Amino acid sequence: MSLDASSALGSSTADALPRPLPGRDTIIQYGMALLTVVLIAAPLLPVLYQSFLDRALYDSGQQLTLGNFGRLLRTEGFALVIWSTFVFATLTTVISQTLGTLAAVLFGRTDMPFARLFGELFLWPIYLSALVLSFGWYTIYGPAGYLTLLVQSIFDGAPWNLYSLPGMAMIAGVSQAPVAYIYCMSSASITDPTLEEAARVTGAGTLRTLWRITLPLLMPAIAYSAVLNFTVGLELLAIPLVFGDPAGITVLTTFLYNNGVASARPDHGLVATAAVLMLAVVCVLVWLQGRLLGNTRRFVTLGGKATRPRPFRLNSLRWPLCIVSAIYITATVVMPIGALLLRAFTSLLSPMVPISEVLTLGNFANMLEYPVYPRSIWNSLIVSSVGGVIATAMVALIAIIVLRSDFRWRGALHYVALFPRAVPGVVAGIGFFYAFALVPGLGGLRNTIWILVAAFTMHFIPVGLGAVAPMLLQMSPDFDRAARTQGADWWTTSRRIVLPLLRPALVACFIILFITFFKEYTTAIFLFAPGSEVIGTTLLQAWTQGEVGLVSALATVQILVIGVCVTAARAFLGVKLYG
Amino acid sequence: MAELLIENLHKRYGPVKAIDDVNIHVADGEFVTLLGPSGCGKSTTLGAIAGLDQPTSGRIRVGTKTYFDGEKGIFLPPEARHCGLVFQSYALWPHMTVYDNVVFPLKLRKVSTADCKRRVEESLALVEMERFQDRYPHQLSGGQQQRVALARTLVYQPEILLLDEPLSNLDAKLRDRARTWLAELRTRLGLTTIYVTHDQVEALALSDRIVVMNGGRISQIGSPQEIYTRPADSFVADFIGTTNFLNGDVVGAPDGDGQTLVSLADGQRVLIKSDKRPSLGDKVTFAYRPEQMRLAAANDRAIGGSIVEADVVSHSYVGGRWQIGLSVGGNQIRIETQEATTDRQLRLWLPVTGGILFTERNHGKSH
């Protein structure tokens, strides 16, 4: 021992570490946990409570009862509602899984020309809301749709009818097929290509290899995304509302909408009970998803262009399959979206009238005349940007508490934070509606966009966590441990080390939430009021009034904003979006 | 600067006993190495001292400050301990420059800006990295990162210095240089240091004392010389150097000189001197280092040792020498020679003194 440490370092006094406020970490962690629990319980408890009451929960003199359940089951036509819901969800799942799997194999694993371009276009429906897609399909395949008229003039009547369960399921299936596609693609890229090569070496032909090796390897991805899509099929409101209602087809979501919002004298006991029923079913399905795949993989991101297995040779089928794919993409993606955009710039869209004669900006000019349209665009932008920032901040805090702290209840908090996966949008909407009716102090918020921010945030916390958690899990815990041993408490470590390192994931999280909030309508339908409309709710209102031109113009705004966001995020930031 | 006392420390992960009753007393300014194979609980012990993981039970005290006491329910969070820990991965924060990395602990301590600058420079000078202040970690080589990590730890003068396999991520050449450099630095600083490694060469070269760990337990504590020449059990002997083990039965109990006669499985006999006193019929293991054994010529007589017949099972050129694998009474051993051999059988001379006798059943090649 020649010298001691301090003289070697030229200083003689050890530094005292200023103690941070005692318990600051604990306060932040408990505070955040409490906020999360409150936000997530806020819509659920009132719905549960209401389902056991004999009258509206804001009336006086209510009594606890079990009668609602019996009443619901005896409600006329309710059995048919359940049946239609089941058929719709099942058909949707079958269609989306078939299309998604075919697309994954064809666009992802073969040497078909333009496979990559088709793959990109195939994803587009998931960026847009089902509501906008419905309008697109209506414009082209509806009773007065462009293609319907064209076909009618050649044949006698069109061979399709969107106002039926199969028609609705077709739209839903096409818009959900990207989910199956994404899961298949991400499993195809982690699947060991040597298995297939081995099969080919032994002399198995292309089709045989596909059928006997590739498809079985995709089975877990198909099964998992099937449960996911079935759940989405149950929760979907837009398509049944646009196409089912006029044809007298009611599913559970439209049942809730019609009896809860659209009705003059809503039967809240019945609505809440149906909502609880739906919640229970979706809970089981989400539990099933967890069984099929580890919980954290729910929000798989597309990416990891590692080693692509050698593509299958299609040989003489290359061009025929390419043409079939081109027709499919044109018919289900390009035409519905294109026609909607075109309709926005015309006064009428019909094969009988040349387009050059009807081109106009009148729809947009019209839109500016009614304050509700600019207002809902503005509200949507505010809800998405400010709400997106708030939600991202909340998600970031939850993520670091759950994954990067020794908070006592972090396991429970994780569970709670992921629970909204099991809460359908309609149930969340009804629940927040009740919550704001029930708690008098919150009345001031009731007719503002902040109630939408709260509801959207609650509903999409798991989506945000899905964007943030993978990066946090990959980040070495030594980074925070180093800061802790050097004297930084948990909060300082989080602020100075963990969150700055997490920035790319937080940006991705914000963009995903921005897009998700921007296209969300289900929850909003139950919560908006004059003055707090968003694009989704205004679209529906305009639709009900038959303002097709205005609907197209407003939908165009939504498509453009989302298109710019998605393109910019992918091009400049390299953000992997979940779709 | 302080002494460190670890008493009856236990850490369980479910059924796994990561640390099992560890007791260590490190004197002020002492440099102690935790040595053992991967998974033996070295990092867990270090983590317990730094406060990264809460032990199941036991006591840890540094100077007058109790870090952990299972019975009294004391557990200081890591930020209240004032330890310096250098991670195996270095854990330099990638979003900060070298300067920002090193100044971080000073900023936490609200050191004035001028002082910060001076001390960061001194600390970086100590590890010869003062020219790299503005670089980001990814612009540094592994060896440079390791030095910055050390500077970041030394800059706030921790009570004790904890180093978790700091050299293991360096390539062989760099590791030799870094070891020499670390040895110099340690004599200059004189900090109480716990050094973790699985490399016995590092441990022997750097330490005042070595703690050999195996399966969460301490096998032996002692100076490098003690550990090398008098390993407490066959695990330590095996781990600390390339050692050849033979199994046999005691056929002649130790005489007054402590010489025991052992019979190998094929009946060949070996005489070995030890302070252990096994009794007749005991199964024993005894060990020699390669440098203690030699080949015997045909006319050699067993002076000061025993001569046994060995079958050649392999021989390979290892650069300048030949390594010969032998089978002696069912035991596999290895020796090194200058010349190749074509013989199928060799005569091996084993010394009476210098070998190590263990009375346990099997030598513990459990790792």
Ligand SMILES: Nc1ncnc2c1ncn2[C@@H]1O[C@H](COP(=O)(O)OP(=O)(O)O)[C@@H](O)[C@H]1O
């Ligand atoms: N977080 C943990 N959970 C479960 N087991 C662990 C954990 N950390 C370490 N272990 C186990 O404790 C034992 C000791 O680990 P460690 O201290 O890291 O070993 P070393 O640093 O000596 O290689 C190992 O068997 C390891 O598997």
Ligand SMILES: [Mg+2]
């Ligand atoms: Mg280790």
